[in-house]
Amino acid sequence: MRRGDPLKLLSEVRDLQIVDKDGRNCGICDEIELDGAPGEALTVSAVLVGPGAYARRLPRWAHRLIAHIAGRGIVRVPWDIVEKISGRIHLSVAAETVGLRRTEDRLIERLKQVPFS
Amino acid sequence: MGGLIEITLGIMTAVGGFVDISELVFAAQAGSRFGFALIWVFAFSTIGIGCYGEMSGRIAAIAKQPVFNLMRQRLGLRLGLVTLVASSIVNTITCAAEIGGTALVLHLLTGWPYALLAVLSTLVLMAIIWLTPFKWIERSFGLLGLAMICFAVATVKLAPNWGAVAFGFVPQIPTALPAKDLVVFAYFAVAIVSAVMFPYETYFYSSGGIEENWKPKDLKTNRLTTSVGFGLGSLLAICIMINAAILFRPLHIDPQLPGTAALEVAIPFGKAGLLLALFGMLFAISGAAVETGLSTAYSIAQFFGWEWGRYKRPHEAPRFTFAWVTTFVIALALVLTGIDPLQLVEWSIVFSVVLLPLTYLPLLLIGNDRKYMGEYVNGRLSNGIGWFFYAVLLVAALAALPLYFITSGGQT
Numbered sequence: 145m146r147r148g149d150p151l152k153l154l155s156e157v158r159d160l161q162i163v164d165k166d167g168r169n170c171g172i173c174d175e176i177e178l179d180g181a182p183g184e185a186l187t188v189s190a191v192l193v194g195p196g197a198y199a200r201r202l203p204r205w206a207h208r209l210i211a212h213i214a215g216r217g218i219v220r221v222p223w224d225i226v227e228k229i230s231g232r233i234h235l236s237v238a239a240e241t242v243g244l245r246r247t248e249d250r251l252i253e254r255l256k257q258v259p260f261s
Numbered sequence: 262m263g264g265l266i267e268i269t270l271g272i273m274t275a276v277g278g279f280v281d282i283s284e285l286v287f288a289a290q291a292g293s294r295f296g297f298a299l300i301w302v303f304a305f306s307t308i309g310i311g312c313y314g315e316m317s318g319r320i321a322a323i324a325k326q327p328v329f330n331l332m333r334q335r336l337g338l339r340l341g342l343v344t345l346v347a348s349s350i351v352n353t354i355t356c357a358a359e360i361g362g363t364a365l366v367l368h369l370l371t372g373w374p375y376a377l378l379a380v381l382s383t384l385v386l387m388a389i390i391w392l393t394p395f396k397w398i399e400r401s402f403g404l405l406g407l408a409m410i411c412f413a414v415a416t417v418k419l420a421p422n423w424g425a426v427a428f429g430f431v432p433q434i435p436t437a438l439p440a441k442d443l444v445v446f447a448y449f450a451v452a453i454v455s456a457v458m459f460p461y462e463t464y465f466y467s468s469g470g471i472e473e474n475w476k477p478k479d480l481k482t483n484r485l486t487t488s489v490g491f492g493l494g495s496l497l498a499i500c501i502m503i504n505a506a507i508l509f510r511p512l513h514i515d516p517q518l519p520g521t522a523a524l525e526v527a528i529p530f531g532k533a534g535l536l537l538a539l540f541g542m543l544f545a546i547s548g549a550a551v552e553t554g555l556s557t558a559y560s561i562a563q564f565f566g567w568e569w570g571r572y573k574r575p576h577e578a579p580r581f582t583f584a585w586v587t588t589f590v591i592a593l594a595l596v597l598t599g600i601d602p603l604q605l606v607e608w609s610i611v612f613s614v615v616l617l618p619l620t621y622l623p624l625l626l627i628g629n630d631r632k633y634m635g636e637y638v639n640g641r642l643s644n645g646i647g648w649f650f651y652a653v654l655l656v657a658a659l660a661a662l663p664l665y666f667i668t669s670g671g672q673t
Contacts, residue, residue, distance in 0.1 A: 159333045159341075161566045172333065172566035193566075201338050231324060231633060248568065251579035260392055261575040261582075 153188065161232045162193065162221070162244070170239035174198035177220070191221040191233065193244060219243045268482050272490040274403030276410075279494020280501075281549035282362035282519060283355075283456040283606045285542065288498045289516040289525070290671070291449045292505030297421075297429030300499055302450045304430050306457035307495035309650040311487045312643060313621050316628045317463045318483035321470030324633040328467050328624065329563035335623040344619040345564045351616060352461050352557040353588055355609040357595035359550035360386075361602025362519050366543045369520050370536075376597055383593045386551055390585065395472040395571040402548030408541030409497050411526045411534060416500040418529040419507050426503060448664040448671045451657045452607075455614035457495065458654070461556040463620060468559040472572045477637065501525065517603055519546070554592065558585035607670045614661040617654045625651060 153176075160173050174197035180186035195214035199207045219242065227236040239245040255261045291299040320326055333341040363386075364379035371378070390398060438446060466487075475483065504525035509516055516522055519542060527535035555571070562569035562581040569581040576582070595605065625647050628639040639647065 159338060161330055169566050169568045172564075174338075198338055202342070206342075231326065248579055251583065252576050255576035255579050255582065258575070 157188075157191070157229060157233065160229070162191070162235065163232050164235045164239040164244070165227075165237055168239060168245070170235075170244040171219070172198075173233055175200065188223045190223055191226065192218050193221060194218045219246075268485055271482050271486045272493070273407060274400050275486045275490025276403075276407060276493045276497070278399070278403040278406055278545070278548050278552070279491060280406070280409055280498050280545045281456075281459075282359055282546050282602070283452075283459070283610050284498045285362075285501060285519055285522050285546070286517070286603060286606055287449065287452050287456050287610070288501040289505040289509070289522040291453065292502035293509035293514060293516055295435065295446060295449065296506040296510055297425055297503065298433060298435050298446070299449055299453060300426070300429030300502060301432045302453045303457060303495055303499050303502065305432065306454045307491055308646065309454075309653070310458045310462065311491045312646040312650060313458070313463055313624055314466055314487035314491060315484055316624050316639065316643060316647065317467035318470045318475065318487060319480060319637055320624065320627055320634070321467040322475035322477060322479055322483065323635065323637045324627060325471060326627065326633065327471055327559065327563045328464050328620070329560045330566075331623040331627050332619070333564055335626050336619065340619065341564065344616065345560055347612070347616055348460055348464075348560055348620070349557050349588075351609055351612045352464075352553050352560070353591050354595070354605050354612070355459070355461060356550055356553035356557070356588060357592035357600075358602050358605035358609055359546050359553055360589075360592055361596045361605060362546040363543065363550060364596070365519055365602060366539055366546060369523070370539055370543070379593060379596045382547065382550075383589055386547060386554070387586065387589050390551060390555065390571065391575055393571075395469060398551060398571065399469060402544055402551060405544035406541060406548055408537055409545050411530070411537045411541060412497055412504060413500045415526045415529050415534065416503050419504060421503055421507055429503075444664065445668050445671055447660065448668045451614060451661050451664055452610045452671070454653070454657050455610045455617070455661070457498075458617055459613055460616050460620040461553050463624070464556040464559050465552045468556075468563075468570070472570050480637070550592075554585050554588045557588040558582075607665070611661050611665045611670075614654075615658045618651065618658050621647075621651060621654065 158173055158176060161169060162171050162173055164170050171193040173191045174194060175192040176188055177190040177192055178186045179189040194217040195210050196216035196218035199210040199216070202210065221235070221242050221244070225236050225242065227234045235242075240249070288303070317328060320331070329345065332344055336344065360379055360383055363382045364375050367373070367378040367382060368375050434443070435446065470479075470483070501522055505516055505522070508525055508528055514521070523535055523538040523542060526538035530537075558581050559569060561584045562578070567580045568578040570578055596602070627633050628647070629644065631638050
């Protein structure tokens, strides 16, 4: 691995759409978790999704505002279930397996009670 | 044969759906105030929206990427989020203006109270979105909006000096005007650029391309819709301006209400003309209300990577559904506060133009990215026009707010 590669990976993977094995949209890669120690190469260990992940990239006042509106939730998607990256991040499992789409699932149940939904 | 019908329907839908309340109001006011001198700005801006519309449709067909996904990737989280917040506010204000406009037209048709009609029309529009798939929504409003062609027929009947009309297509600044009026002229020019190149149009158009699962074979339809369809739609707006120049300018009438524009057809064709004009305006304006409401939801859902689209049933894209319902509720609340819909139009026009450079930059960048677009990357013509208009939009964005305040929204 060349020295510049991890940074390129960071800039090219962050903010990409994530789709699960059924092709459903299940969030955006808000941040990347890296593993490593001084003197060792860094490796990507997970993709982080949720307001708690992207708020860290914003100024402190915006961080607080987002925490107030959307909470601080973070879903950790292990890197080893990323199947491929091609303009989107494709997962090899269903979103629910890693805890994505929780809000959707809650809202779906409520909306199903509305006629013609 | 099926392909030809599809292309024709696409073009007709674009024509009928092109004019909204802002174009209606600004075209009539510009014609009444400056005669034919601003025709070229409409024609010029139409080339811009045609270029960016084609680009966004091509990106939807090839890269399958909606505008706000691209915006976040290319502008980054911070600038992307600023654009999202600003465009959601502008879209909601525009949606409120369109709901207000719809209620005004209905008030003219029925005489019922304005506030009641605003509530009823919002509920009907929400029910239509809830129950019908994307294609039906787009087609029905676009095709019924074709009744706006009566404005073009009225132009022919009013028999303007065609030589003077043709000269209006030549870029010009009326040097005989006093300095104060020149500033107002500049304000109207910027407002027309903004009205024609409204950001929501690209959000809606490209999201629609993805909803309809466009593929490379649809690029021909995309090209024809954005050139012929948008071009003919813009011609309708130009006809509104010409009619206003002929009918209102000599009498010093300032057509600030949408209903005044309907007189352009009523004067040559009587009651039948008036009803047809109001019918066309009703569907053109309410169609724009649907587009702006959905555009807000498209933007938010795409930015955060949620499920989205009207090809899904409401419960299958729940956060998207929640977003458009909320947009309509807030827009209706704005209307019910009693703010003049035309004030809302002016705000949406001025703030939209500030957003335009942020909206169109990601399109230019992705359109040029061979990794996403392969052989369908922007050609020289597309790039040339795109970057030229980008420079124009930057100037317009910088000038919009100062011009708005100096001219008190074109009133001085």
